[in-house]
Amino acid sequence: MIHNKETPLHLRTAALSTQAIHADEHLGCSAEVAPCISVSTTFRLPEDVTTNNFPTETHVYSRESTPLRSRLETVLGAIHDNGHAVTYGAGLAATFALLLHLKPRRVALGVGYHGSKATLDLYMRKVATVEVISIDAPYKSGDLVWLENPVNPTGEVVDVRHYADRAHANGAFLLVDATLAPPPLQQPFRQGADFVLHSSAKYLGGHSDSIGGIIITRCCKDATELRVQRTLLGSTMGSLETWLLLRSLRTLEIRVLQQSRIATQLVAWLHTAVRGRPESGLPVGVIAKVYHASLQKLPPSMDVCEAFPHGFGAVFTLEFHSQAHAKRFPYLLRLSQAATSFGAVHTTMEWRHAIDLTQSPKTLRVSIGLEALSDLKQDWCRALNALKYGEDVVKHKL
Numbered sequence: 001m002i003h004n005k006e007t008p009l010h011l012r013t014a015a016l017s018t019q020a021i022h023a024d025e026h027l028g029c030s031a032e033v034a035p036c037i038s039v040s041t042t043f044r045l046p047e048d049v050t051t052n053n054f055p056t057e058t059h060v061y062s063r064e065s066t067p068l069r070s071r072l073e074t075v076l077g078a079i080h081d082n083g084h085a086v087t088y089g090a091g092l093a094a095t096f097a098l099l100l101h102l103k104p105r106r107v108a109l110g111v112g113y114h115g116s117k118a119t120l121d122l123y124m125r126k127v128a129t130v131e132v133i134s135i136d137a138p139y140k141s142g143d144l145v146w147l148e149n150p151v152n153p154t155g156e157v158v159d160v161r162h163y164a165d166r167a168h169a170n171g172a173f174l175l176v177d178a179t180l181a182p183p184p185l186q187q188p189f190r191q192g193a194d195f196v197l198h199s200s201a202k203y204l205g206g207h208s209d210s211i212g213g214i215i216i217t218r219c220c221k222d223a224t225e226l227r228v229q230r231t232l233l234g235s236t237m238g239s240l241e242t243w244l245l246l247r248s249l250r251t252l253e254i255r256v257l258q259q260s261r262i263a264t265q266l267v268a269w270l271h272t273a274v275r276g277r278p279e280s281g282l283p284v285g286v287i288a289k290v291y292h293a294s295l296q297k298l299p300p301s302m303d304v305c306e307a308f309p310h311g312f313g314a315v316f317t318l319e320f321h322s323q324a325h326a327k328r329f330p331y332l333l334r335l336s337q338a339a340t341s342f343g344a345v346h347t348t349m350e351w352r353h354a355i356d357l358t359q360s361p362k363t364l365r366v367s368i369g370l371e372a373l374s375d376l377k378q379d380w381c382r383a384l385n386a387l388k389y390g391e392d393v394v395k396h397k398l
């Protein structure tokens, strides 16, 4: 089992963008500037190995560790306030691994992604009995408090510090699934989280080409135990995914901040049509409501500047007046794909009702990419007018 060599002090105290580029440099083994992909499943062992006495500084078998996975986990840990990161083959593999590790008797569950609930359900049916309680019910020692922030699919936020204080006053643990707002948008450890979870297929990967899951722990011991358990579960991230994800992290800050900025401006623009005072050309009476934290009435207790100092992310939900419009809209756009997932450089949107019946059939979840705001507005304006006045009419005019 490899133990990650300590990140040098000047990088532990560096800003996030610097850490994302340099935190793993000391783990490089040659003069290369960009790391090589690790594909070897097995590594040459030194002659002096005896039973159960593998050297701690070498890699043995890739189910346990690889040079590139160590580099990726070092960067992921560094950018999460110097926490300890463990990577998995998918976000839901990470979810399952954390349940096995903590073995909670009770889970206090907030609103969120239906897949995480399905994984918890599988764990409850096949592994151990768990009592699911409301996020606002009283907590007991050993409970796992499970928050998603921001919430999938609305992009609205919750007050993590409030739940952290309640959890810690009662001996419970707080997990924050931060998939919808990675650093630099939020740093859940600063809000009191004990564990942070990500689906790295979303913003961290950011290009819709690498699936994976991450758990970041405050405490080194938890990360070490999770790695030992991962070796037995075999739920490791593939080598290409590992390489792609590390490459993507180098540009994480600039991507995420720009996506969040564009989305927030687009949300404000769409909201003018909901309020009946549309900016030029935007039709009234098509979109009924826009959900995003930038429009949300936030809990009065919440210190927003501390929790989300740079914006709330690029995911929001549109509610249409008619179901037919919600289903048709993605196919009228030229600069957006009708596809699941979010957080990538290209704008995507999804009619969530198709996979999650609890979601209204009049809604679409939107994720804004890195296209120019002016081009997106023009595209959306044309498509919304086509919904209101008929596709043929608008085709002739625009």
Ligand SMILES: *Cc1c(COP(=O)(O)O)cnc(C)c1O
Binding pocket: 090, 091, 092, 093, 113, 115, 116, 148, 152, 177, 179, 180, 198, 199, 200, 201, 202, 211, 212, 213
């Ligand atoms: C996508 C997602 C997951 C699951 O991650 P996978 O990598 O798809 O397994 C978990 N939580 C949230 C909030 C997600 O959006």
